[in-house]
Amino acid sequence: MTASHAPVPVSPEEARIAGKPRLRRFQQASWDEKLIFELGSPGERGVLVPAADPSLGMPAIPAALRRSDPPALPEMSQQQVLRHYLRLSQENLGADLNIDVGQGTCTMKYSPKVNDQFVRDPRIAALHPLQDEDTVQGVLGIIHGLEQLLKEISGMDRVSLQPGAGSAAIYTNVAMIRAYFAARGELDQRDEVITTIFSHPSNAACAKTAGFKVITLHPDADGYPDIEALRAAVGPRTAALLITNPEDTGIYNPRIEEFVRIVHEAGGLCSYDQANANGVLGITRARDAGFDLCHFNLHKTFSTPHACGGPAAGACAVTEELAPYLPRPTVELDPETGTYRLDDDRPGSVGKMRPFYGVVPNLVRAYAWIMSLGAEGLRAAAETAVLNNNYLLHKVRQIPGVSVPYAAGRPRVEQVRYSWEKLHQDTGLHSEDIGLRAADFGTHYWTSHHPYVVPEPMTLEPTESYTRADLDEYAAILAEIAREAYEDPETVRTAPHRSTIHRVRPEALDDPAVWAVSWRAYRRKVLGEAGR
Amino acid sequence: MTRVGLVVNPVAGLGGRVGLGGTDGPDRARTALSLGARPLAGARAAAALGELAARAGESARDGLLVVTAAGRLGADSVAAAGLTERIVYAAGAGRDTSAADTAATVRAVVAEGVDLLFFAGGDGTARDVLGALGSPGVVPCPVLGVPTGVKMHSAVFAVSPRAAGEVAAAWLARTGGVRLRDAEVMDRDEDALGEGRVTSRLFGWLPVPDVPVRVQQRKTGSTAASPEAVGGIAAEVAERVGEGLLVLGPGSTTRAVAAALGADVSLTGVDALALRPGHPPRIVARDAGEDTLLALGPAWIALSPIGGQGFLLGRGNQQISPRVLRAAGGRERLLVLCTETKLAALGGRPLLLDTGDDALDAELSGHLPVITGRRRTSLYRLAM
Numbered sequence: 001m002t003a004s005h006a007p008v009p010v011s012p013e014e015a016r017i018a019g020k021p022r023l024r025r026f027q028q029a030s031w032d033e034k035l036i037f038e039l040g041s042p043g044e045r046g047v048l049v050p051a052a053d054p055s056l057g058m059p060a061i062p063a064a065l066r067r068s069d070p071p072a073l074p075e076m077s078q079q080q081v082l083r084h085y086l087r088l089s090q091e092n093l094g095a096d097l098n099i100d101v102g103q104g105t106c107t108m109k110y111s112p113k114v115n116d117q118f119v120r121d122p123r124i125a126a127l128h129p130l131q132d133e134d135t136v137q138g139v140l141g142i143i144h145g146l147e148q149l150l151k152e153i154s155g156m157d158r159v160s161l162q163p164g165a166g167s168a169a170i171y172t173n174v175a176m177i178r179a180y181f182a183a184r185g186e187l188d189q190r191d192e193v194i195t196t197i198f199s200h201p202s203n204a205a206c207a208k209t210a211g212f213k214v215i216t217l218h219p220d221a222d223g224y225p226d227i228e229a230l231r232a233a234v235g236p237r238t239a240a241l242l243i244t245n246p247e248d249t250g251i252y253n254p255r256i257e258e259f260v261r262i263v264h265e266a267g268g269l270c271s272y273d274q275a276n277a278n279g280v281l282g283i284t285r286a287r288d289a290g291f292d293l294c295h296f297n298l299h300k301t302f303s304t305p306h307a308c309g310g311p312a313a314g315a316c317a318v319t320e321e322l323a324p325y326l327p328r329p330t331v332e333l334d335p336e337t338g339t340y341r342l343d344d345d346r347p348g349s350v351g352k353m354r355p356f357y358g359v360v361p362n363l364v365r366a367y368a369w370i371m372s373l374g375a376e377g378l379r380a381a382a383e384t385a386v387l388n389n390n391y392l393l394h395k396v397r398q399i400p401g402v403s404v405p406y407a408a409g410r411p412r413v414e415q416v417r418y419s420w421e422k423l424h425q426d427t428g429l430h431s432e433d434i435g436l437r438a439a440d441f442g443t444h445y446w447t448s449h450h451p452y453v454v455p456e457p458m459t460l461e462p463t464e465s466y467t468r469a470d471l472d473e474y475a476a477i478l479a480e481i482a483r484e485a486y487e488d489p490e491t492v493r494t495a496p497h498r499s500t501i502h503r504v505r506p507e508a509l510d511d512p513a514v515w516a517v518s519w520r521a522y523r524r525k526v527l528g529e530a531g532r
Numbered sequence: 533m534t535r536v537g538l539v540v541n542p543v544a545g546l547g548g549r550v551g552l553g554g555t556d557g558p559d560r561a562r563t564a565l566s567l568g569a570r571p572l573a574g575a576r577a578a579a580a581l582g583e584l585a586a587r588a589g590e591s592a593r594d595g596l597l598v599v600t601a602a603g604r605l606g607a608d609s610v611a612a613a614g615l616t617e618r619i620v621y622a623a624g625a626g627r628d629t630s631a632a633d634t635a636a637t638v639r640a641v642v643a644e645g646v647d648l649l650f651f652a653g654g655d656g657t658a659r660d661v662l663g664a665l666g667s668p669g670v671v672p673c674p675v676l677g678v679p680t681g682v683k684m685h686s687a688v689f690a691v692s693p694r695a696a697g698e699v700a701a702a703w704l705a706r707t708g709g710v711r712l713r714d715a716e717v718m719d720r721d722e723d724a725l726g727e728g729r730v731t732s733r734l735f736g737w738l739p740v741p742d743v744p745v746r747v748q749q750r751k752t753g754s755t756a757a758s759p760e761a762v763g764g765i766a767a768e769v770a771e772r773v774g775e776g777l778l779v780l781g782p783g784s785t786t787r788a789v790a791a792a793l794g795a796d797v798s799l800t801g802v803d804a805l806a807l808r809p810g811h812p813p814r815i816v817a818r819d820a821g822e823d824t825l826l827a828l829g830p831a832w833i834a835l836s837p838i839g840g841q842g843f844l845l846g847r848g849n850q851q852i853s854p855r856v857l858r859a860a861g862g863r864e865r866l867l868v869l870c871t872e873t874k875l876a877a878l879g880g881r882p883l884l885l886d887t888g889d890d891a892l893d894a895e896l897s898g899h900l901p902v903i904t905g906r907r908r909t910s911l912y913r914l915a916m
Contacts (some may be wrong), residue, residue, distance in 0.1 A: 197876065197910070208907060215901070216872070216910040219880060229911040232899035451876035 023476055026442030029090035030500045036084055037519045040076030047078065057132035091500040093444050095306075099470045101392065102438065102445025104415065104459030105200065105248045107278055107300035109385075115303075115368040119361040129356035133341055139360055140340035144331045146315075146367040153378070154274075154294050155287025156317035161363055162327045163353040166275070167202040169295035169314030170242070173271045174210040175350040176293060176318065176325040177240045180269065183325075183348065190239035190268070196225040198247035201449050203273055212239055219453070223251045223406025230262055238268035246276050248448070248459060249405070250389065250412030260290035269293065269322075277301045278463055279386045279414025282379035286317070293318045302366035313362035324348035329357065384464035385414045388471060392416075392462050395475035399482045401426060405454050415461035417454050424456045427485045429492055431456040434481050436503065437495035441477040534588075534704055535597050537641035537673070538581070539634055539661070541653035541680070542604040544573045548682040548850025551801060551821035561628070567821065572888065573680040574609045576693040577652035580678040581613035583697020588704070599644045601637040605629060609652070620644055631656070635664035642672050648700055648741075649673050654681010655719040658688050662717045662736045674712055675738040676700060679748075679886065684847040685732040687715040687750035688740050692846075692886040692916065695746040703741035715740040716750045728799060729784070745881060752840030752877070759792075761871045764905035766792035769834060769867060770807060772903075777816065777831035778805045779860070781849045785836035785869055802851045804828055825856045833860050834867040842878045844868065844914065845896075846886030854889035862895060868902045868912075875902060875910055882915035890916065 052058045089097075100108035118124060127139060147159040163172040174193070181187045193207035196217045204214045215233045220226040225243070241263040246252040253259070260270045272286040272294035278301050286294035298304045298313040305311065318326060328349040329342035342357065373381060390411045397404050401423025404416060420431045431447045435458070438444050448457035462471055485492050496502065508514045516522035523529045543561035546552075550567040552560060585593050598615050600606030602622035610617040620640040623633045634653070638661050641649060651661050658677055665671045677689035678696045690696035703710045714737035724731045732751055740747060766789045769778070780786045782800045790797040790805065794812040797803040801819035808814075817824050825831075833852060837844045845852065857866070868883070883902075885893040893916035901909035 197872075204908070213907040214909070216904070216908070218875070218910060218912060221880060226899075226911070226913070229899045229913070233911045451871075451873040453876040453879075455877075455879065 023441060023473070023480060026440065026498060028093075028439075028442075028499045029087070031087040031091060033084070033087050033091070035519065035522070036074050036076075036081075039080060039084060040074045042075055044075045044077060046076060046081060052128065056128065056135050058128060058130055093439060093442065098443045099466060099474050100443075101460050101462045101466060101471070101474045102435070102443060102458075104417075104446035104448070104461055105275060106306065106446065107275075107297075107461055107463060108306060109278065109300075109303055109463040110465035111303045111305055111365065112369065112372075115365040115372075118364050118368050124360065124364055127360060134339075137340055139364075140331050140342070140357075142367050143357060143360075143363055144333055144340055146363055146370070147331065149367070149370050150296065150315050150317060153281065153285070154296070154317040155285035156294065157320040158323040158326060158330075159315055159317045160326045160330065160353075161313065161315050161358045162329075162356075163295075163314040163316055164359070165297040165299055165312035165314035166200075167206055168312070168353060169297065169316050170200075170202045170271075170273060171206040171209065172314070172316045172327060172350065172353045173293045173295055173318075174206045174212070174240070174242070175353075176316070176322055177269050177271065178210050178212075179325040179348065179350050180322055181239055186267075187239075190237060192233075192235075192237040193240050193242055194230065194233050194238060194263070194268075195242045196244070196247065197451075197453055198223075198225070198249055199242065199244040200248070200273060200275055203242040203244070207240075207242060213237075219249075219406070223247075223249055224253050224255065225259070227255060227258065227262075230259060234262055234266040234268065236267065238263060238266045240269040240271055242271045242273060244273040244276055246279065246413040246415075248276070248415065248417055249454070250414065250416040250461075251407055252280075252413050256289050264290065271295075275300055276414060278461075279382050279389070281382040282375060283382055287319070292322060298362055298366045303369040304362040304365040311359045311362060313359040313366070325350050327351065327353045331357065381464045382414075385462070386411075388462040388464060388466060389414050389416065389460075391468070392460060392471050392475060395471070396460065396478060399475070399479045401482050401485065402458075402478075414463070415459060417448060418458045418460065419454045420456040420458060423482060423485055427489050427492075429485050429489055431458050433492050433495065434458065434478075434485070437481045437484070437492045438477060439496040440498045441480070443474065443477060533595050533597055535599055535644070535646045536581075536584070536700065536704075537638075537644075537646035537649035538577060538598050538600040538606045538610065539637040539641065539649070539651045539653075540573050540577045540600075540604065540606050540609055541634055541651070541657040541660075542571055542573050542629055544653035544657055545680045545682055545850065546571060548848075549822040549853055551819050551824070551851045568823065571604075573652045574604055575612070576680045576888070577606070577609035577650065577678050578612035579693035580650060580652070580690075580696040580700070581609060581615055583694045584700045584704075585613060585615055585697075587698060587701035599641045599646050601633070601640070605633060605637055618644070631660045634660040638664035646673050647704055649675045650678055650696065650700065651675065652678040652680045654679070655683050655686050655717075657681065658686045658717045658738070659719055659735050662738055665738070671739055673739075674703060674741055676703075676740055676747075679847070682848055682850060683720050684748070684841075684843070685718040685720060685751040687748060688717055688738045689748050691746055691748045691843075691884050699741050699743045699746050702743055710741045710743055712739040713742040714738070715742075715747070718750050725799065748843070748884070749841050749881070751838050758871075761873075761905055762788040763792045764908065765789050765869050765871070765903050767906045768903050768908075769793070769832075769869065770809070772867065773807045773832050775808045776806075777828055778807050778813075779803075779820075779825060779828070779831045779833045779852065779856075780805065781833070781835040781852060783836045783838070783848075785871065785874070786834060789834070789869055800848070802849060804831065820851060822851050822853045822856060825851060825853075826859055830865075831860055832865050832867055833857065834869055836869045837874070837878075837883050839874050839877065842881050842883050844883045844885060845893075846884075846888065854887045854892045857887065857892060857896075862892075863900070866896070866900070868900060870902050870904060870910075870912075872904045872910065875904065875912060882913040885914055885916045 150159045163169045181190050193212040194215045195203040217225045217229045269292045272291040274296050294317050296315045299306045328346040329344040332343045403419045435445050516525050546564040546569045550569045598610045598617045602619045621637045679689040717735045718732040721731045721733045804817040805813040806816050899911045902912045
């Protein structure tokens with residue numbers, strides 16, 4: 001065995017905690033990689049995109065919308081494209097290379113590669129959203145079928161798969177709440193939305209974007225949203241409660257039905273942010289707790305790729321009372337003919353939340369995942385996620401410097417928000433420092449959204465995807481970093497040491513004068529080329 | 533026999549109600565008295581002793597001996613609480629008391645041997661006690677501050693005089709599992725204040741019975757709140773007040789909010805602004821004392837809790853007295869301003885009230901909306 005492949009030494013204490021897993025020696029690749037716009041050469045091409053099949057009934061692009069000049073896209077062969085993106089993938093802590101236990105509330109469960117075969121099938125890949133309805137009966141059938149499955153999983157009456165995930169889905173639900181009270185003539189009176197500090201910030205942001213005032217509840221001593229604060233907050237101005245359960249602490253609120261009842265008694269609606277549904281899948285249902293609306297993020301719970309502003313898919317589910325306000329078009333089945341149609345004639349609808357009928361590839365993946373598991377499989381996935389989480393909790397809570405705020409000694413659902421407050425007090429290191437050192441072991445973790453209610457937070461969520469060996473390795477990495485923090489804090493403070501890029505300046509991410517999310521913006525802002 | 537030591541700084545807190553800030557030095561105390569300030573420290577020390585005696589029970593009361601100095605330095609408070617004293621020091625007759633008297637009393641008291649030393653005062657008094665006792669580890673007995681000062685950045689104080697009595701009873705009973713912890717003695721950093729920051733300096737530690745929530749946390753340094761958060765809070769305040777008077781408590785949050793509204797107010801004093809939509813605010817009072825505030829008439833009162841401690845009333849803003857609060861309209865006219873980050877850093881501990889008026893504190897207790905941004909509030913608990 002060469003020195004570079006030698007196992008990192010493990011102390012007896014960590015060996016006891018972590019069951020002696022070997023910490024892999026990780027080194028991120030560093031390529032002198034150009035932007036794809038700087039690669040290729042004029043005239044070079046990879047694939048020829050076929051013309052649309054005239055039989056699909058596609059309308060021609062109106063002359064006024066056609067380009068006069070070809071788009072300024074890079075011109076290069078397939079092989080160049082492949083090499084470029086393979087190299088980039090090695091400069092990242094990619095999901096397919098790592099134990100993504102540390103993604104926290106942004107659940108990164110395994111997306112089975114087999115489901116990509118369905119998406120690559122020309123019957124899906126070659127679809128165009130402007131095709132005639134009678135040429136897309138198959139995909140409308142999949143959407144309708146997925147809606148039926150999600151109705152059963154949530155207990156609700158109607159589902160829309162048009163919105164994006166996360167904030168887009170929450171905003172859709174808030175828009176429906178607004179439309180509901182507008183239709184009743186109560187919108188001027190009901191202008192307040194209640195949420196909690198451990199719910200996703202998108203709940204507050206979406207409510208505010210939709211014109212509501214936001215009231216935030218803080219946790220009580222046990223970490224549950226303070227029910228006395230809820231009682232003080234509700235009233236004739238209450239439009240809705242937007243709440244996550246389990247919250248991002250991993251604590252399930254056992255009084256959720258009481259919360260819903262208090263809000264209903266004040267005349268408000270209740271919307272369930274099911275971003276953390278992975279651990280309650282097939283065990284609890286939003287409707288059974290009395291909710292009027294809920295949403296799922298398909299990437300979090302139904303095993304599709306994560307969004308990050310891209311191809312995310314959400315599912316908004318509502319009771320019959322709120323169904324008139326769903327986004328349009330809806331997918332309708334004519335039971336007599338067995339055909340599907342898109343219903344765009346919905347006068348109460350909040351309108352289109354996304355073009356056409358959603359992110360079809362992810363709807364196909366989610367449908368395939370649910371169908372492959374069945375009801376028993378979904379429940380088993382949730383139970384495994386909870387078991388994995390509590391196995392990891394048992395190991396991590398033994399690491400020096402870590403604590404588990406709230407509900408002492410009790411198990412959690414599918415994630416835990418830990419605290420490095422003790423380690424911070426002892427060493428001066430922050431949770432962010434630990435996370436950056438974790439990158440040196442080929443993995444990472446997420447702290448928490450702001451504000452940090454739990455000091456020096458770390459949020460871990462193993463999901464059902466990871467093996468016991470994976471969890472042992474992850475716990476051992478954290479134990480190793482904690483040991484370093486106490487014995488050699490400079491190593492942690494100056495991490496990462498084995499990554500392509502050292503610490504990123506976060507202020508640039510918040511500065512519109514610097515950030516560049518397109519090639520054109522990069523040339524203007526970074527290269528200083530005028531006139532672009 | 534249970535022996536409790538007591539030293540009272542009789543001028544502590546004198547400057548609070550009349551808007552002078554701390555009362556360090558005899559000149560400041562005399563000025564405060566000339567402005568109509570009334571001494572409070574003795575009565576608050578008596579309240580702490582009374583609570584201790586009540587919790588100790590009738591039978592234990594006879595076995596409780598308070599070792600202290602004569603007159604205003606302690607014996608008056610012991611008499612007011614109806615307890616037995618043993619006088620071990622007396623200040624010279626007919627002169628102002630000073631820090632030297634505090635130190636001499638502390639040394640004489642601990643030389644007698646006590647189970648706990650109470651001191652009634654503020655951060656300056658805590659520094660005097662620390663100076664007389666020495667370093668942690670060699671301090672001969674546990675110490676607990678009865679809060680009577682103005683600034684109160686240190687962590688050696690109970691959250692109120694009654695809480696001091698409660699904590700002392702729990703410690704002396706040896707039954708509640710109360711441990712000692714070394715708590716910070718802090719004082720305002722006057723150099724930083726000159727640069728526009730409210731921050732504290734650490735002077736040392738004293739061993740204090742650790743009863744969470746009943747013993748206060750130290751003040752954390754002010755951190756710059758983001759312009760978005762402060763701007764949002766300012767816009768919300770402007771909308772709520774509309775056309776009217778706004779009294780602004782001290783602190784970096786309220787000062788930043790005033791700046792966002794277009795007014796430059798003091799960092800440590802209480803100021804009053806006249807607001808009118810569409811017009812810049814007009815400053816109608818600077819560094820106002822209780823009397824000035826009462827003379828202003830109906831006003832909204834905007835306060836921000838002390839970072840780390842959570843004190844909303846009774847620390848650093850004694851000018852906003854029970855009379856001022858009642859005259860303003862109580863709970864309905866109180867605007868609590870705080871960024872979500874500062875609120876979260878309290879770790880779930882409530883915002884604290886110690887106005888000296890138990891009935892008012894009880895009336896203000898419970899959940900109150902805290903303005904955290906434009907059209908954003910957090911429902912947060914206030915407690916006495």
